[in-house]
Amino acid sequence: MENKLNSESFLEKINLFGLKSLVISGAKKDKLKNVVRIIVLDYSIWIILFGIVMILSSLTSRFLTTVNLMNILLHSSILGVVVIGESICLLSGKFDLSVGSTVGLSGALAAWLMVTGQPAASGWALHPIPAILIVLLVGIGIGLFNGFFIAKVGMNPLLTTLASMIFLRGMALIVTSGESLYNFPPSYQFLGGGTIGPVPTAVVIMLALYIIFHFILNCKKIGRHIYIVGGNPEAARACGISVEKVVMLAFMMSGFLAAVGGILLSSRLNSAQTISGSGMELDAIAASVIGGISLQGGRGILLNTIAGVLVIESIRTGLVLLDVPAFWIRCTMGFVIFLAILMDTLKVKLK
Amino acid sequence: MRRGRLFLIGILILTTILMVSSLGVCAKKTIRIGYAAPSLMDEGQVAIREGAYVTAKKFGWAFTTTDAERDASKQINQIESLLARGIDALVFVPVDSAALTVSVEKANKLGIPVITIDRKTTGGKLLLTVQSDNYLAGKQAGEYMVKLLKRKYGEPKGLVLELQGALGTNVAQLRGKGFNDVMAKYPNIKVISKPTNWYPDKGAAITEDILTAHPELDGIYWHSDCIGAGVVPALERLGKLKLIGEPGHIFLVGIDGTRVMLGYIREKKVDATMSQPLLDHGKVALEFLRAHFQGEAIPTSGLVIEPGALWSPAHIQMVNTGPLINLATTPVDLTNVDDPRLWGNMKKK
Numbered sequence: 202m203e204n205k206l207n208s209e210s211f212l213e214k215i216n217l218f219g220l221k222s223l224v225i226s227g228a229k230k231d232k233l234k235n236v237v238r239i240i241v242l243d244y245s246i247w248i249i250l251f252g253i254v255m256i257l258s259s260l261t262s263r264f265l266t267t268v269n270l271m272n273i274l275l276h277s278s279i280l281g282v283v284v285i286g287e288s289i290c291l292l293s294g295k296f297d298l299s300v301g302s303t304v305g306l307s308g309a310l311a312a313w314l315m316v317t318g319q320p321a322a323s324g325w326a327l328h329p330i331p332a333i334l335i336v337l338l339v340g341i342g343i344g345l346f347n348g349f350f351i352a353k354v355g356m357n358p359l360l361t362t363l364a365s366m367i368f369l370r371g372m373a374l375i376v377t378s379g380e381s382l383y384n385f386p387p388s389y390q391f392l393g394g395g396t397i398g399p400v401p402t403a404v405v406i407m408l409a410l411y412i413i414f415h416f417i418l419n420c421k422k423i424g425r426h427i428y429i430v431g432g433n434p435e436a437a438r439a440c441g442i443s444v445e446k447v448v449m450l451a452f453m454m455s456g457f458l459a460a461v462g463g464i465l466l467s468s469r470l471n472s473a474q475t476i477s478g479s480g481m482e483l484d485a486i487a488a489s490v491i492g493g494i495s496l497q498g499g500r501g502i503l504l505n506t507i508a509g510v511l512v513i514e515s516i517r518t519g520l521v522l523l524d525v526p527a528f529w530i531r532c533t534m535g536f537v538i539f540l541a542i543l544m545d546t547l548k549v550k551l552k
Numbered sequence: 553m554r555r556g557r558l559f560l561i562g563i564l565i566l567t568t569i570l571m572v573s574s575l576g577v578c579a580k581k582t583i584r585i586g587y588a589a590p591s592l593m594d595e596g597q598v599a600i601r602e603g604a605y606v607t608a609k610k611f612g613w614a615f616t617t618t619d620a621e622r623d624a625s626k627q628i629n630q631i632e633s634l635l636a637r638g639i640d641a642l643v644f645v646p647v648d649s650a651a652l653t654v655s656v657e658k659a660n661k662l663g664i665p666v667i668t669i670d671r672k673t674t675g676g677k678l679l680l681t682v683q684s685d686n687y688l689a690g691k692q693a694g695e696y697m698v699k700l701l702k703r704k705y706g707e708p709k710g711l712v713l714e715l716q717g718a719l720g721t722n723v724a725q726l727r728g729k730g731f732n733d734v735m736a737k738y739p740n741i742k743v744i745s746k747p748t749n750w751y752p753d754k755g756a757a758i759t760e761d762i763l764t765a766h767p768e769l770d771g772i773y774w775h776s777d778c779i780g781a782g783v784v785p786a787l788e789r790l791g792k793l794k795l796i797g798e799p800g801h802i803f804l805v806g807i808d809g810t811r812v813m814l815g816y817i818r819e820k821k822v823d824a825t826m827s828q829p830l831l832d833h834g835k836v837a838l839e840f841l842r843a844h845f846q847g848e849a850i851p852t853s854g855l856v857i858e859p860g861a862l863w864s865p866a867h868i869q870m871v872n873t874g875p876l877i878n879l880a881t882t883p884v885d886l887t888n889v890d891d892p893r894l895w896g897n898m899k900k901k
Contacts, residue, residue, distance in 0.1 A: 269636040276629045379749070380720050383650035383674065394654065470624055472650035477625065521633035527592060527619040 242548055246492055246508040249544070253512060257519040264522055271401065277507075277514045278403035279304075279393070279465045280484055284492070284506050285414050286458030287485040292418070293451035294431035294498025295351060298362040300459040300485055302369035303343050304478030307336045307463025309373040312382035312473035315389060321378040329389040333464060340460025341453050343369065348452030352445040366482065374475045383472035393468030403465050410458065415503050427451055432499025488513055491541040493548075512541070583845070584614040585838070586634035588627055588644035592619045595811065596830055597645060599895040600669055604643060604834025611842060624651035631655040635662060641679075641841055643834070645670045656873075665844060667837045671722070678873040680850055682837045684828040685866070685878035686723050689807045690730020690775075692826045692883050697731075697771055698738060700803045700823060709740035710770035712803075713762050715755045715783065716747045717775040724750075727775045727807055750775075752782025759783050763792060771803030777810040777825055784816055796820040796886070809884055814896040817889045824885040829863035830895040832879060836863065840877075850875050862893050 241248070258265040283300050290297040314332040316322040327335075347365055350356045395402045418424035430437045430447045438444050462481075467473040492509030494501030516537055520530050585608050589601050601617060608615040616634060620627035624647045631642065635658065642659050646652035649671055656676025659666045665679040672681040701710045714731060717724030728745070735743050744762060748754040755774060763769055774780045787793035787802065794801040797820070806813060809827025816822040840850055851868050852875045858864040863879035870876070884894060891897065 263637055266636065269633075272629075272632045272636050276632070279625070378720075379718065381648050381650040383653075466625055469654070470628065470648075470651035471654055472624075472648065474624060474648055474651065476622070480621075480623070517629075518633045518636075521616070521618055521630060522637045524614075524616045524637075527589065527617040530619065531621075 242551065243493070243502060244505065245544070245548060246505050246512065249541075250508045250512050250515070253515055253519075257515065257522070260519075261522050264519060267399070269518065269522070271399065271404075273511065273514050273518050274404045275401045276518065277510045278401065278407040279462050279469070280481065280488060280513075281407045281507060281510045282410055282465060283459055283462040283481055283485045284488045284510055285410055285503065286455030287482070288489045288492070288494045288501065288503055288506050289414070289418070289427060289451050289458075290455045291486070291489055291494045291496060292431045292498060292501060292503075293427045293448055294434065295358040295448060295451065296362060296486075297347065297452065297455045297459075298359065298482045299343065299347060299365040299369055300455060300462070301478045301481035301483075302366045302373065303340055303456060303459035304463040304466055304481055305474075305476065306343075306369045306373040306376065307340055307460040308467030308470075308473040308477050309376040309382070309475065310339060311336045311389070311464055311467055312385070313376045315385055316382045318384075319380075319382055321380045322382055329386055332389075336464060337457060337460050340456040340458075340463070342456070343459075344453035344456025345449065347456070348449030351452065352448035370475070370479065373477075377473060377475050379475055381472050381474050385468060385471055389468055390471055391468075393465040394471065403469065406461070406465065410461065411504065411507060414454070414458075418503055423447065423450060428499050430499075484513070487538050490545065491538065493545060509541075512537075582612065582614050583640045584616065584638070585841075586631070586637070586639035586642045586644075587615060587617045588631050588634065588642070589617055589619050590627065590645045590647040591622045592617075593621075596808070596828075596895070599830040599898055600645060600833050602834075602898065603831040603895075604669075604838060607835045607838040611838065613838075620647050622647060624648040627652060628655050632658065635659060635664065639664065640845075642666045643837055643841070644668060646673050650674045665841065667841060669833045669837055672871065672873050672876060676873060679844060680837065680840050680874060681871070681876040682833050682840075683876065683878060684830075684833075684881055686726035686807075687730040688878070689826040689828070689881040690727040690732075691734055692730075692881060693727075693773055693805050693807055693824075694731040694734030696824050696826075696883055696885075697773055697803060697805050698734060698741070700805075701741060701770060704770070704803075707740070708738040711742045711744070711766055711768060712771045712773060713759065713769060714743050714745040715758060715772065715774040715779050716745055717779070718749045719747050724775050731773060748775075748779050750778060752779055754782075755779035756782040756786035759786050760790065763790060769802060771805065774806045777806045777808035777813040780804065780806040780816075780822070780825075781810070781812055784821060793821060796823060807881070809882075809894055809896045811896045811898075814884065814889050814894065817884065817886060820886065824883055826881040827862075827884045827894050827896065828881055829861075829879045831893070831898060832861065832863040836866070836877065836879065 263269060283304060287297055287300055311332050313323050314325060314327040314335065315329060317326045347362055351358045351361050391402055393403050397405055426442050426447045429442060430444050434444050463478060466477055488509040489506050490496060491512055492506030494506060520533060587601060587604055589597055591597050605615055618630035620630060627647045642664055646668055653673045653675040656666050656673050656678060660677045667680045668678055669682050671683060672678060697712060698708050702708050716728055735741050746758045748758065759772065772783060774783060792802060804822040806825045809825050813822060813825045844850060852870045853868055856866045856868060856877065862882050866877050866879045868875055868877045
C-alpha cells in the first residue's frame with residue numbers, strides 16, 4: 202500500500218516535469234523500466250548536451266571555466282527567451298516567422314522612446330519602465346494581429362507571419378531611420394548587460410520565464426489546451442475548446458516573449474539596429490526542434506528547449522575556443538542541426 | 553525487431569559522436585591574435601582579413617578568425633568567446649560602431665589591447681584604428697574627374713552626377729567632401745548629388761532618371777564601386793556605355809577598387825577607381841601591434857611613410873577612442889590596373 206502511494210506521488214512529481222507519456226504508460230507493470238526509457242527518450246537532449254560539454258572540455262581546458270560557462274548561458278539567454286514563444290506556437294500546431302523582426306522592432310522602439318541627443322530618436326527621453334511596458338504591449342499586439350488572421354480568418358500561418366516579418370522589419374527601419382540608436386539609461390542597460398551576483402541578469406530573466414511558462418503549459422488549463430489543439434484540433438473542437446482563442450493566445454505569448462528578447466538584446470548591445478534579430482526566427486525554430494518540439498504540433502517538453510539552445514551555443518563557443526577556421530563554422534552548425542533532427546526522427550521511431 | 557532496435561540505438565550513438573567529432577585541435581603558447589570579421593561573404597572583408605592573417609603568419613603569431621555574419625550581437629558573443637579562449641590582442645572590424653563599444657570596454661577591463669580596422673567604435677579605448685583616408689579618396693576622384701573634363705573641353709567644365717552612399721555615414725560624408733572641395737574650385741563644373749544608401753539598383757535607377765533629364769551628362773562619380781556595379785549595366789542597357797576614347801563616352805570614376813571594377817577598367821568601360829589599401833590594413837595594424845608589444849608608444853599625430861607602399865603616406869590623428877591612422881588610397885586606371893598589390897587583383901583561393 203505504502204509502496205504504491207510512493208510510486209504514485211513519484212509519478213505526480215515526474216509529471217510536473219512534463220513527463221506526459223509516463224502517465225499514459227503508467228498503468229503497465231514495469232514502471233522503473235518505463236521511467237528509464239522515458240528519461241532516455243524524452244530527455245535525450247540533456248544527455249547529448251552533457252556529452253558535448255564533456256567532449257569539448259576534454260578537447261580544451263578553457264571550456265569548463267566559470268567565465269566560459271557564464272558566457273554560454275549569456276549567449277543563450279536572448280535566443281532562449283524567443284525560443285519559449287516559438288515553442289508555444291509550434292506546440293499549438295502553428296509557426297511564427299515574425300519573432301526575429303519583432304525582436305528588432307522592440308529594441309528599436311525601446312531605443313526610440315528612451316534615447317536622447319540623437320536626431321533619429323523621438324526626443325521624449327521616456328523612463329525605462331513605461332518604455333518597456335509600451336514595447337511589451339506592442340509585442341502582444343503583434344501576436345494578436347498574427348493570431349487573429351491565422352485563427353479567425355484562417356490565413357496560412359507561414360505566409361501570414363512571413364508578411365509580418367517583412368512588415369515589422371520595415372517598421373524597425375522607419376523607427377531607427379536606418380541608423381544605430383545608442384546609449385540607454387543605466388537601469389535599462391542592467392537588464393541585458395548587468396549581473397546579479399555572478400549570474401548575468403539576462404540569464405536570470407530567461408530562467409524565470411522558462412519556469413513561468415513551463416508552469417503555464419503543464420499546470421494551467423490554457424497550457425493543456427495548447428497541447429490538445431496542436432495535437433488534434435478537430436478533437437479539441439469536439440471537446441468544446443475554443444481553438445481560435447487558444448491559437449491567438451499562443452501567438453500573443455510568442456509576440457510578448459519576442460518583445461522581451463528585443464529588450465534584452467538592445468540592452469545588451471546598449472544600442473538598437475534595424476537588422477537586430479534578423480535570422481533569429483530560424484535559430485529559434487532550430488533550437489525548438491533540437492529540443493524535441495514536434496513541427497506537427499502537440500508534442501514536446503518546453504524545458505528541453507533550453508538544452509536545445511545550450512547545444513547550439515556550446516558548439517558555437519566551442520568552435521571558437523578550438524580555433525576552428527571561421528570558414529568552417531557555418532557548415533558545422535548546419536551539420537549539427539541536421540544530425541539533431543535526424544536523431545529526433547529516429548527517437549520517434551524507437552518510441 | 554530486436555536487431556532493428558539495436559541498429560537504431562547504434563545510429564543514435566554514432567550521431568552523438570559525429571556531432572562533436574568535427575571539432576579541431578588545441579594549440580601551443582605563442583602570441584595569439586583574435587580576429588573578429590564582420591562577414592566573410594564580402595570580398596573587401598576577406599581581403600582585410602587576408603592581409604592580417606598573412607602578416608600574423610609572417611610574425612609567427614597564431615590567429616583565430618570568427619565570422620559575425622553581419623550580426624552585431626553575434627560579433628559581441630564571438631569576441632567574448634575569444635576573450636574567454638585567451639588571446640593577446642583583439643583585432644576586428646566592428647559590424648556596428650555603437651553596439652561593439654560593449655566588447656571594447658570588456659577587452660579594456662581585461663587589459664587586452666584592441667585595434668579596429670575600417671571603422672572605429674563610438675566609445676571604449678582603442679590602441680589604434682586603421683582605416684582608408686576617405687577624404688583623400690574623394691579628393692583624388694575629384695582631381696581625376698577634373699583632368700578628364702579638361703581633356704575633353706580644354707578647360708574644366710561640364711555636368712557631373714555624384715552617387716552618394718548612405719548620408720548618415722562618416723564614410724559617405726568624407727568621400728563627398730573630398731570630391732566637392734575639389735569641384736568648388738571650378739565654378740563651370742556643375743555637380744548633381746543624389747544619395748543611394750550604397751544600393752547598386754538605386755544607383756542604376758538614379759542614373760537612368762538623370763540621363764533622361766540631362767542627356768548631356770559628362771561624368772558620374774560614385775562613392776563606392778558597389779554602387780558602380782549597378783550603374784555600368786544600366787548604362788549598357790540604355791546604350792549609353794561607350795568605351796574610353798569613343799564619342800559619347802561618359803566619364804566613370806569611383807572609389808574602392810573591387811575586382812569587378814578593375815575588370816571594367818581593363819575593358820575600357822570605366823575610367824578610374826580610387827583603390828583602398830585593403831590588403832595593407834591588417835599589415836599596418838599588426839606592425840603597430842608588434843611595436844606596442846615591444847614597448848613602443850603609438851604616435852598620436854604626424855605622417856607615417858613607408859617608401860614603395862601603396863598606403864604611404866598615411867597620417868595619424870587623435871580621436872575620442874585613441875589614435876587613428878588614415879591610409880592613402882591609390883588612383884587606378886588603365887596604366888596601373890594590373891598592379892598585383894591592389895586588393896582587387898588578390899588571388900582567389
